[in-house]
Amino acid sequence: MSYSCTSAARTSAARIITKTPSINHITPILQQLHWLPIKHRIEFKILLFTFKAIHNLAPSYLSDLLHVATPSRTLRSSASIHLTVPSARLNTMGSRAFSRSAPRLWNSLPPQLRNMDSLHLFKSTLKTHLFRTAFSL
Structure with missing residues (x-):
């Protein structure tokens, strides 16, 4: 595309x-x-859908594609929501699927972003985070 x-x-x-x-x-x-540049705007949309899916604000067909990882032992990082990234059979299209790209992007976010409960606050903070990343601020 x-x-x-x-x-x-x-x-x-x-x-x-x-x-x-x-x-x-x-x-x-x-x-x-x-x-935001186009690449980061796409990431923003994917992450917004991911947030909504995790917090039951999205349709069930999206929520069903994401799985919260459960660590085998308690770690400091266990406090933030971490998603399981499924393996992809196809290297080209498989990595672009929502079920794979959403967890990968989500897990790359800072823990304070992943732990937010407010949609409005998440959107605002996410845009600031992506803006700083895009323009190296």
Whole structure:
């Protein structure tokens, strides 16, 4: 799946909104508008669905794809929700499946993000986290 069309539309929209000529680099403009790059926007959506699935705010067909890992012994990291990442048969499409990509992304989040209960607070903190990651702030 190619995101170039979406990325180009987003770039054009950013340039129109800010009246920036095409000779200028787009990254500072995206930062100024507080827009996430496409890759991070996709991760945001996947993680939002994951949060909703874990907290029973999503349809059961999504919740059924995720499994909370239960450690064999008590660890400091046991306090945060950790998901089991299933193995993939196909290297190309298997790793893109929600059942595999969602736990992988979720487990990469800092524990304080994974432990949040409020959807509103999670969305806000997640966007800030991804924004800092995207723009190395």
